[in-house]
Every structure is written in C-alpha cells, then in structure tokens.
Amino acid sequence: MTNTESFENVVLELRRGVIVLAVLSQLSDEQYGYSLQKLLSDQGLEVDQGTLYPLLRRLEAQGLLESVWKLEEARPRRYYVISAEGKKLLPKLKKEWAAIVSVMNKMLA
C-alpha cells in the first residue's frame, strides 16, 4: 500500500464516523436524498451518493429516521426526517462528539 492510499483510507475512516451524526443533525426538517447531499456539501461535507443513500436506508431500518414519498414537480421524491427515537439519540451523540473533539484538540495541540 502506498502512502497516498494509506492517507486516503485513514481520511475515509475518519469521515465515515462523522457522517451519521452529520445526517441526523441536518434532518430536523425533512429532506430528500439529493437535497440533503447538497445541504451537507454547502456546509463543507462532501458525501458520496454511494455512501449516503444506503446510510439513509440503514438509519431508517434502525428507527432513527422516517421517510415518506411525495410527488413534486411531477417527480416522486423520498423525504427523510429524524424520528422520535433519533431525536432522543442526537443530544447524546452531540455530547460524545464534543468530548472527542476536546480530547483530540488537546492531544494534537
């Protein structure tokens, strides 16, 4: 494995860990897949569709999201929104995240 590959793999692992939190945090208002991807991208987090869509399905299967099909501009779109269970989990995840950031900031200072 080359150095570039190792670097890319580590970055991928780091990002994979934060995507769930990012997605849950952005779905207090309902979004469809593509609009969510743009919303994340506009804030600086690029997420590949191949990662985002299966993740949305998984989070829905876990009961953290809910989804509904809506017909808009003659196009059916699947809208996702955070569920009651997801809302309970989100503050705990935010706290965990803050702790991780604080520890890592100290460690890397």
Add this chain to the structure above:
Amino acid sequence: MKLINRYVTEVGKRLPLVKGRKDIENELRSTLEDMLEDRAQKSDKPADEAMEVDLLKEYGSPQKVAETYNPTPYLIGPRMFPKFIIILKIVIAAVTLGMTIVMAIQVVTLSPMTGMELLKVIGEGLLNIVSTSIAAFGNIALVFALIERFAPASEFKLDEDEKWDPTSLMKEPEPEDIKAWEQILAIVFTFIVISIFNFNPQIIGLNYMTGNEWKVIPILSEAFFRWLPLMNIAWVAEILLNGMLLRAGKWQISSRLFSIAIKVFQIVIGYFLLTGPAIITVTAESLKAIEGFDAEAAQILGTMAQQGTQGIIALVMFRIAIDIIKSVVKMFRQKTSM
C-alpha cells in the same frame, strides 16, 4: 431520460433480492433526474444525451452502485473466520492422517507387491486425501456460510466476549482444563472408527495371492459384529462426552462420572469379546485351508493370532481399569478442592 431509465433497470437487476428494491430504484431515478436538471440549469441549456452520459459515468457502474446496497457482503464474516480456519486445519489434518493410515495398512497388507502396484496404491491414497480434503473444506465452508447467513456473529455477542475475564490469565492452567483441539480430534477420529466398522469393514482384511489372483479374507468374525451395536453405543457416548467437555471447557464431576460409566461399559464389552466365540477369523484351520500354506506354520500362526488378540483385549481392559482408578482419584481431589 432514456439512459437514466435503462441505468436504473441495470442497477435493479444487480440489487440483492430484498424488500424495498423497487424503492431503491425509484429513489435512484429521482436523484439522477434531479442531478441532471441541476446540470442543465448550471450550463444554461436543456438536458441532452451527452449530459446524461457524463452524469452516469460520474455516478459509477451499475455493479458498483448496487454493491453499496448489499447488506451481506461476507460468505464467512471476520468474527467467525478465525474459528473457521481452526476447524478447517483440524479436520484437514485428521482426514490426511486417517487416509495416510488407511494407505499404510493397504501397503502392509498387500505386500509383497510390484513397484507398479505400490505406485498405484500410493497414487490412489493421495488422490483420496485430496478429494476428501476438498469435500471436507466444502462442507465446513457451507456450515459456516449458513451460520453467517442465518445467525451472523455480528448480531449476537459471542459467549467468550462476556465470560472472558483478564484474571483468568493469572491462575496456573488447571489439570481439569481441557484443550479444545484434543476433544475435536477425538470426535473426528471416533467418527472415522464408527464409519469404518459399520460401513467399510472390508478395509480390515487379510490380502493374499494365489496364482495370479488376489484374495481377501475378512479378519473380523461374525462374533465380533454381534457386539458391534454395544461398541457403537460406547463410541457415541464418547462423542457425547467430548461434546460435553468442549462446551464446559474443563472436567466436571458430571463429565468424570459419565466418563467412568463409559469405561465400565467398555470393560463389560471387553469381557464379552474375551469370553465369547473368537472375534477374528484367523485360526489354524482357516490358514490351513489356504492353498500352499504349511500346516505347521498355520498351526503356530493361527494359535498366535487367537491368543494375541485375547492378550491385546486383556491389556486394553487393564489399561481402562487403571484409567477408571485415575478418574476416581481425580474426581475426589476435585471435590475436596471445591
């Protein structure tokens, strides 16, 4: 939009047969249409085929997209894989050893033979080892794949995760502790013994040549096979005992008692074998019946074979009796240390 529709169909074909497949297709179609519309707006011209081609190229091959939805990418998952390798090694080693012993018995009983005959026996033996190992590999992989499919390790906590306690590293290994591989090997070998005596007893035969023809006399007599059901009970009980030991990970009072019961039963079988009719067919008379066999030699060999067999049975019974005494002593020590 024609290309997008075809692309979605291609992805759909490659999706696992799960609930919500149609949903995935619809969502993918609506996303691609949104993306295409976005591109058209940005470039200030209506969407065309070239734009569709670019978009789909960036989105990736239908195979790659379908793979991202695949929930079971493993045949045998990473948590079960080390166990798979351990069992595979033990079984392949047991099969190789067992088949090599069978091959060696054939070489000894068929001797003397020409170089070509020897090569044939060895060649067939090696082929047997290879084909049986491949079959064993297939069967074990199938069992593990079924476990992975219907009871994946990722969905349950393995017992050892919960029970494992670092303080277990501090104590000296106890004599009551058993080694799992010994029990697994014992089970595999007992299976081999059961299958030979019950299904392939012709392996145990005396081969000799008269003229240009090989003849085989079965060594074990009808009287032996009369006791086979009792021996089967003892072997199955041994397998159960080894299974118990594997589960518990050490000797317990119950397994000691069970083991002693099996050994007593084996001594009873030994007594029947010893006092009943001859269990092997090699007698002075049967040897004399062989064409060209010297009468005096037949008398000596026949008597040796009969008395030798009885001697071996008596020795084995003696050994089992000593084992029983050892087990009783260990059981009492274990009881007092508890």
